[in-house]
Amino acid sequence: MDVINEIFATNKVLYQCACGHCKPLTHIYFCRYCLKMRCKDCVYHEVDSQYCQHCLEYIPTIDAKLKKNKCASCFQCPNCMHTLTPRTFLASVPSETDPNGMTTRKAQFLLCSYCKWSSKDVGIPDQFIGSGGWPEIEAPNRKRVEGLVDHYRVIAQRERMEKEKKRINPRPGHAIHLLDKYGISASLSAKLTESLRTKAYSGRISSNYLSASKSLTDIKLEPSLATDDVEPLDVDTFYNKDLIESEISSIEQRLMQVEMQPNTVSQFYPISKMLYVKRSLRCKECDHNIIKPEYNSSSIKFKIQLSAFYDIPEVKIASTPKLIPHKESMVELTFKNPYQYGMHVCLQPLKDEEMDESITGKIILPKAEFILECKDDTLEPELDSTQKTRYNDDPQLITFRRGNKIGLRLTVIPEIDSGRCRVCFRLRHDFVNSVVQNKSTGGSEPQVSWISHKIYVDLGPVIESKESIA
Amino acid sequence: MSASVGNFDQTVTIMPNAIVCREQTTIKGDVVIGSRTIIQPTVTIIAEKGPIIIGESNLIEEYVTIINKTDQPMVIGNNNVFEVGSHSESLEIQDNNVLEYKCRIGPKVKLTNGCVIGTMCDFNDDLTLPENTVVYGPDCKMRKQLERPALQTFQLDFLSKIMPNYQRIEKPRKGVKNDEK
Numbered sequence: 001m002d003v004i005n006e007i008f009a010t011n012k013v014l015y016q017c018a019c020g021h022c023k024p025l026t027h028i029y030f031c032r033y034c035l036k037m038r039c040k041d042c043v044y045h046e047v048d049s050q051y052c053q054h055c056l057e058y059i060p061t062i063d064a065k066l067k068k069n070k071c072a073s074c075f076q077c078p079n080c081m082h083t084l085t086p087r088t089f090l091a092s093v094p095s096e097t098d099p100n101g102m103t104t105r106k107a108q109f110l111l112c113s114y115c116k117w118s119s120k121d122v123g124i125p126d127q128f129i130g131s132g133g134w135p136e137i138e139a140p141n142r143k144r145v146e147g148l149v150d151h152y153r154v155i156a157q158r159e160r161m162e163k164e165k166k167r168i169n170p171r172p173g174h175a176i177h178l179l180d181k182y183g184i185s186a187s188l189s190a191k192l193t194e195s196l197r198t199k200a201y202s203g204r205i206s207s208n209y210l211s212a213s214k215s216l217t218d219i220k221l222e223p224s225l226a227t228d229d230v231e232p233l234d235v236d237t238f239y240n241k242d243l244i245e246s247e248i249s250s251i252e253q254r255l256m257q258v259e260m261q262p263n264t265v266s267q268f269y270p271i272s273k274m275l276y277v278k279r280s281l282r283c284k285e286c287d288h289n290i291i292k293p294e295y296n297s298s299s300i301k302f303k304i305q306l307s308a309f310y311d312i313p314e315v316k317i318a319s320t321p322k323l324i325p326h327k328e329s330m331v332e333l334t335f336k337n338p339y340q341y342g343m344h345v346c347l348q349p350l351k352d353e354e355m356d357e358s359i360t361g362k363i364i365l366p367k368a369e370f371i372l373e374c375k376d377d378t379l380e381p382e383l384d385s386t387q388k389t390r391y392n393d394d395p396q397l398i399t400f401r402r403g404n405k406i407g408l409r410l411t412v413i414p415e416i417d418s419g420r421c422r423v424c425f426r427l428r429h430d431f432v433n434s435v436v437q438n439k440s441t442g443g444s445e446p447q448v449s450w451i452s453h454k455i456y457v458d459l460g461p462v463i464e465s466k467e468s469i470a
Numbered sequence: 471m472s473a474s475v476g477n478f479d480q481t482v483t484i485m486p487n488a489i490v491c492r493e494q495t496t497i498k499g500d501v502v503i504g505s506r507t508i509i510q511p512t513v514t515i516i517a518e519k520g521p522i523i524i525g526e527s528n529l530i531e532e533y534v535t536i537i538n539k540t541d542q543p544m545v546i547g548n549n550n551v552f553e554v555g556s557h558s559e560s561l562e563i564q565d566n567n568v569l570e571y572k573c574r575i576g577p578k579v580k581l582t583n584g585c586v587i588g589t590m591c592d593f594n595d596d597l598t599l600p601e602n603t604v605v606y607g608p609d610c611k612m613r614k615q616l617e618r619p620a621l622q623t624f625q626l627d628f629l630s631k632i633m634p635n636y637q638r639i640e641k642p643r644k645g646v647k648n649d650e651k
Contacts, residue, residue, distance in 0.1 A: 121616045
């Protein structure tokens, strides 16, 4: 896992998102419509569909709400949180036809293959196949909580109604709204439209009021009372009884069963699996989808996936030298073009006002522009010998060129005596937009635009000189 | 062919009806294998000083290692299952225990009846596990099970029928004690 994190989620090279957050390239999206970086903190998250991660069953949103976002058929072990597996066996039951005889019937119980917890441990009767699901345990405060939720819903509704009543200009009713939509109201007389408006409004209000007042009387809720009576503390259970560790549940186990919070192992009950959601992400500025997963819950593919990993050049540290404070050292960075078009790239220093405290080193950037070739899966870089001669590369600056990847040698001067050396620069490149076509050229030519990103590179700790320590 | 032939000491005793596959199996020192016990290929059983006594109807799967490094005798009871890759140095394993895949138990542990050592558990505490204890997870958490694990009778019957058709089986024999030589 560490190796994977090192490659895909390294914090050494951070890109600044349009919202100002710095994140590794793998955590950033790139909106091809606004041509801006987006991260999970600056996009809309929308729930696409709900599904059970274990049985992969798709559950519609309304059903999921009714089932408290839990799967009806999959359970988790209350002891170790592993998924429980139903075990089928043949049980002998009294026969229906012969009162004295016995017959066998398929029954099942739930078993955890990890810690061997089974539904028999807590005395849950075995389920016969075809007799429906496992009985659901009722939470002790369910009625009270539901009553409170209903009560406050009514109160919220009433408050909303009062607010609406206070409004001077009533919102047009649905009928009048239609009139406006199709431009009929202009052709009707002013008197007629006004009467229609008031009619629609008053009718709506009164009907709403009726239902609201009705439901308030329906709910009979006892208000909670504060009492001075406190249950006496049973000292015996805490001090005088032997503690058997294996019979008491741990805090994690109690919190996993938050409705019941069993104190002892014998009160455990299989936990229903919580549903997972598929999310789609939407750009806040242009309302285009950035991520849209496929609807099918067993699919891991995406319909739309505008991850920056596919569009923006990837910067990596190839080699870090010994960083001596206030002295020049050579750092090798690699740039890789993941996009289907070639790119012209140039590196720009930050403006003075863009500098911040976290930048602890100075980087000397080349003025020249260089070209990154497009990504070509079929290309074999070792065989392509013409590439070296095709570009007039300065060997002092460019250490190697292999396919869509290029190595640059840059000079860094750490400006601190101890700590980590961080440098920052702007990466400016052209971007051929294959999604958005340029309207001015008649839609046939792809639109080319220049974009720039602020990139922070953490080169690691500087070597503290012995003089400064002494 | 030398690799496929088992590596057995003269001191090994194999009771009648026991099935001991020869292929890449190493059994060394003073070892007694009880009847109806099945030892699959690539198993290593080594009695360095003290003897190893394995009871009846045990199932010892591939890549299992059982080593006795002490002077005391190691006693393994009946109906135990050693799953693939498990490693045991425990001196006392009674009946109906299961050692799951790649688990490892040290010489200080003693198992009573119906205990389960979970997959990948590395367990070497100085204690005797009470009956029906389950050890699981990377932290070797313990819990008590209601029932002991199911017997592997069906699997044993099946293997004892099928194994001789495909494997070279070591014949039952009486081990020669070192001092008798």
